[in-house]
Amino acid sequence: MEKQIIESEKGVKEMLNISSEAEEKEKYRLMEEKLLLYKETQNDSAENAKIEKYRIMEEDLLRPLQKIGMAGKIWIGFLIAVILCGVYAYYLQEARSKYETISLRDYTMWGVYISTFVFYVALSLVGALISAILKLIKFEWYRPLSRIAEIIAVASIVMAGVCIVAAMGRPERLYFLLTYGRIQSPIVWDVIVIMTYITASCLLLFMPLIPGIVTCRDRLTDKPGWQKWIYRTLSFGWKGSPEQWNIVRKSVKLLAVMVIPVGISIHTVTAWLFASTLRPEWDSTNFGPYFVSGAFTLGAAGMIVAVYTFRKVYKLEKYLEEKHFDYLGKMLVLLSLCYLYFNVNEYYVPSYKMSTLHADHLMDMFTGKTAPTYWLVILFGIGIPAVLPMFPAMRKPLPLTIIAGLAVIAAWFKRYLIVVPGLSHPFLPIQDVPKSWMHYFPSLVEMTVIAATFAALLLIITLFSRLFPIISLWEVAEGDGISIQKISKPIKK
Amino acid sequence: MKNYLKSKLIVKLLAGVAFSMPILLFAQDGEPTIKLSIVEKDSVKICKAVVTTDSKPVKGTDVNFFVKRFFGLMPLAKAETTDENGEASVVFEKKLPGDSAGNITLIAQLDDDETIIDQVVVPWGAKVKFESGMNEKALWASRANAPLYLIIISNVIIIGIWGTMGYILYLLFFKMKKSGIGYNP
Numbered sequence: 045m046e047k048q049i050i051e052s053e054k055g056v057k058e059m060l061n062i063s064s065e066a067e068e069k070e071k072y073r074l075m076e077e078k079l080l081l082y083k084e085t086q087n088d089s090a091e092n093a094k095i096e097k098y099r100i101m102e103e104d105l106l107r108p109l110q111k112i113g114m115a116g117k118i119w120i121g122f123l124i125a126v127i128l129c130g131v132y133a134y135y136l137q138e139a140r141s142k143y144e145t146i147s148l149r150d151y152t153m154w155g156v157y158i159s160t161f162v163f164y165v166a167l168s169l170v171g172a173l174i175s176a177i178l179k180l181i182k183f184e185w186y187r188p189l190s191r192i193a194e195i196i197a198v199a200s201i202v203m204a205g206v207c208i209v210a211a212m213g214r215p216e217r218l219y220f221l222l223t224y225g226r227i228q229s230p231i232v233w234d235v236i237v238i239m240t241y242i243t244a245s246c247l248l249l250f251m252p253l254i255p256g257i258v259t260c261r262d263r264l265t266d267k268p269g270w271q272k273w274i275y276r277t278l279s280f281g282w283k284g285s286p287e288q289w290n291i292v293r294k295s296v297k298l299l300a301v302m303v304i305p306v307g308i309s310i311h312t313v314t315a316w317l318f319a320s321t322l323r324p325e326w327d328s329t330n331f332g333p334y335f336v337s338g339a340f341t342l343g344a345a346g347m348i349v350a351v352y353t354f355r356k357v358y359k360l361e362k363y364l365e366e367k368h369f370d371y372l373g374k375m376l377v378l379l380s381l382c383y384l385y386f387n388v389n390e391y392y393v394p395s396y397k398m399s400t401l402h403a404d405h406l407m408d409m410f411t412g413k414t415a416p417t418y419w420l421v422i423l424f425g426i427g428i429p430a431v432l433p434m435f436p437a438m439r440k441p442l443p444l445t446i447i448a449g450l451a452v453i454a455a456w457f458k459r460y461l462i463v464v465p466g467l468s469h470p471f472l473p474i475q476d477v478p479k480s481w482m483h484y485f486p487s488l489v490e491m492t493v494i495a496a497t498f499a500a501l502l503l504i505i506t507l508f509s510r511l512f513p514i515i516s517l518w519e520v521a522e523g524d525g526i527s528i529q530k531i532s533k534p535i536k537k
Numbered sequence: 538m539k540n541y542l543k544s545k546l547i548v549k550l551l552a553g554v555a556f557s558m559p560i561l562l563f564a565q566d567g568e569p570t571i572k573l574s575i576v577e578k579d580s581v582k583i584c585k586a587v588v589t590t591d592s593k594p595v596k597g598t599d600v601n602f603f604v605k606r607f608f609g610l611m612p613l614a615k616a617e618t619t620d621e622n623g624e625a626s627v628v629f630e631k632k633l634p635g636d637s638a639g640n641i642t643l644i645a646q647l648d649d650d651e652t653i654i655d656q657v658v659v660p661w662g663a664k665v666k667f668e669s670g671m672n673e674k675a676l677w678a679s680r681a682n683a684p685l686y687l688i689i690i691s692n693v694i695i696i697g698i699w700g701t702m703g704y705i706l707y708l709l710f711f712k713m714k715k716s717g718i719g720y721n722p
Contacts, residue, residue: 226680227691236695243702251705254713281714288716295705302701 091526098521101363105513106263108358112510123503130496133489134210142213145489151474152467152484157211159460160494163342164204164501165238165314166335166455170343171197171245172307176300185371187523188363188515192350193343194249195514199504201242201310203497208238210493230316237310244306248299250278251292256513258282274511311339318462324401325466334386341379342455345429348372348448350505352441354514363515366441373439376448380430387426405469414465417457425454567591571600573645573655575629582629582661584613586645587622594623599648602627604641605656616648635662 112120137145148155174193178186209215225232261275282288315335318326328334348369355364394402395410409418429451432438438447464484468474474482486494508514521527569590576583584602588595598619603610611633617625625645635641641662647653674682 224680227683227687228676228678233691236691240695240698240702244698247702247705251709280709281717283717283720285717285720288713288720291708291713291716295708298701298705302698306698 094521094524094526098517098524098526101515101520102259102263102517104360104362105515105517106259109260109264109510109513116506116510120503120506123499123506126499127496127503130493130499133492133496137210137489137493138213138215145487147480147484147487147490149481149484150477151470151481152464154211154463154467155484156460156486156490156494157207159463160456160497161204161207161211162314162335162459162463163456164200164207164497165311166339166342166459167346168197168201168204168241168245168343169307169311169336169339170347171248172303173340173343174347175248176303176307179300180304183371184523185368187519189347189351189368190519191249191253191514191516192354193347194245195505195508196346196350197245198242198249199501199508201238201245202504203501205238205242206497206500207494208234210497230313230320233313234310234317237306237313241303241306241310244299244303248296248303251295251299252516252519253512254278254280254282254292255284255518256516258284259517260512271511308336311336318466322471323466323469324471325405325462325469327401328390330386330389334390337379337383337386338455338458341376341383341426341429342452344372344376344379345448345451345455348376348444349452352445352448354509355441358509358514360515363520369441369444370436370439373433373444376429376444376451377431377433380426380451384426384430387422401471405465408465408469409461414461418461421454421458421461423454424450425458569595569598569647569650569653571645571647571653571655573643573657575643575657575659576626582659583626584629584643584645585624585626586617586619586655587624588619588647589623594621595619596621596623600625601646601648603644603646604631604633605644610644613643629661633662634665635660637665637667639664 142148146155170193174186175190175197179190209218212218221232221235225235227233257275258279261272261279264271264275267275312332312335315331319328319331351364351368351372355361391406391409395406398406408414429447432447433444438444468482468484567590569588572587572589574585574587576585586600586602588598588600596619599616600619601616602613604613605611613629613631614627617627619625629643633641639660639662640658641660642656642658643661644654644656672678672682674684676684676687
């Protein structure tokens with residue numbers, strides 16, 4: 045009996061153990077489920093927070109497109125007025141004798157027109173720098189800046205073409221360059237590469253813009269008919285299907301890879317225009333990289349100024365952050381040091397030899413009449429941008445923008461110093477020529493035309509930023525791991 | 538009156554002397570002429586000039602022999618003096634390029650008066666084949682004669698890049714809209 049009781053007790057205990065093990069397992073399962081649910085909820089709420097952030101961002105980006113204030117209208121009016129003055133000046137240049145209207149002569153046959161052309165070509169390289177190089181090496185901070193870089197690239201390369209036409213005169217004969225141009229001529233290479241870069245930059249600007257245009261089409265319903273028509277036409281039937289996203293991503297990747305060699309080519313060919321012309325100053329094998337490094341420096345400086353302006357005017361401080369200025373500042377230092385290196389190659393080596401061919405021109409730069417401009421350009425265009433942003437305090441938005449703004453101005457004068465004194469010092473001494481051939485100073489007509497090209501550049505950027513969002517929302521969201529489709533879907537509660 | 542007539546006569550006499558002096562001083566029998574001819578003896582090429590005045594040979598005058606070149610006259614030898622027959626000759630020993638037929642122009646010229654010359658065209662020069670650089674393929678040639686390597690390289694680059702952009706434009710204009718049809722987000 046006792047034995048039976050002991051056995052039954054044993055059996056109960058075993059049963060109890062089994063049931064407790066099952067309970068334990070059940071308990072753990074429930075706990076795991078709860079944990080999973082908790083995690084999911086946490087993830088959802090984090091994602092929801094991000095989606096909410098991007099919805100606010102979308103609102104902020106569309107705000108400048110809603111209405112142009114009085115200041116904006118005055119700005120656009122001012123730019124149009126300057127452009128009209130430039131058109132009239134160009135009409136005078138073409139209608140009257142060029143000997144009266146402009147200062148270009150036999151020796152200095154390229155003046156401010158070609159200086160500004162080189163400046164614009166250099167500025168346009170910012171598209172390749174920000175939208176392509178940073179993108180391909182996966183520097184994620186490029187994302188909010190890519191569209192600003194691309195519109196600067198497009199506007200400046202278009203204005204570079206305008207400067208060439210202004211310098212050549214007789215625009216109705218422009219097509220002769222294609223019908224009679226020789227492929228052996230660097231001028232023809234330049235025409236080809238400029239047209240290629242314009243097309244590539246426009247595509248690189250436009251392809252990632254399509255989702256933004258669709259946002260405008262769907263959200264800005266109170267806009268005038270022509271504007272809605274633009275949004276409708278340019279959205280190319282976009283519905284956000286995976287195939288459409290695939291097309292956009294594939295195109296952007298292809299263009300980003302392609303725009304780097306094209307961008308470098310455009311500035312190298314521009315350098316060859318000089319290097320293949322018979323002038324001692326330009327007789328340099330260093331000219332290609334010297335021009336490209338200068339273009340990257342100018343691109344970075346121009347980018348800083350543009351980012352600061354958009355940040356302030358459109359109140360985009362939340363998206364164009366201080367960290368962007370920090371990175372751009374560091375980039376400016378690196379690029380300025382590269383530019384300094386090529387400048388040392390360009391000026392130090394010939395000045396060490398000081399051959400009779402170069403001496404006249406170099407001494408004019410170092411100690412002569414051109415010296416104040418030359419040294420100011422070196423200081424503000426290379427020295428200060430290479431040194432000051434090394435200090436974190438100088439990489440704050442305002443100080444960095446002042447440094448970059450001065451570097452942009454210096455960059456224009458740098459191109460002027462390459463073009464004009466270079467032409468004024470030919471291989472053979474200038475003798476027995478009219479006085480006006482010996483010195484060059486731009487005429488009022490030339491300066492007005494150049495001012496008009498600057499106004500047109502700013503007008504293109506202004507109008508673009510008033511028609512389309514200046515930051516690519518989907519690219520920023522994608523960098524944050526958020527799909528753009530989710531931003532337009534209701535948030536999970 | 539007498540004195541007046543006397544002085545008038547003197548003036549006329551002096552004038553007559555003044556006019557007749559040069560005529561008396563420079564009067565010659567006639568203008569000398571020069572005649573150039575060529576002689577080939579046993580493959581020796583000789584240029585012979587005969588100087589005559591009124592068909593009479595002129596002795597002791599110097600004659601220069603030249604070959605006409607692109608930018609002037611190239612002397613063949615030192616000036617030769619005419620003999621009693623009025624003849625002066627030089628041996629043509631030079632090897633000179635001629636025109637496409639090998640022709641060169643020989644000139645004989647009086648040393649005293651460079652306007653008195655005679656010339657003959659002889660096939661004594663080397664035949665020169667003129668090649669115009671304009672028809673060669675070169676960097677400095679015309680549009681139609683661009684170097685082949687340049688045409689190939691530039692076209693490969695242009696076609697490669699514009700082909701890629703064309704493909705992107707094709708995707709944009711022909712694929713984009715179709716890819717969205719039927720999609721309901």
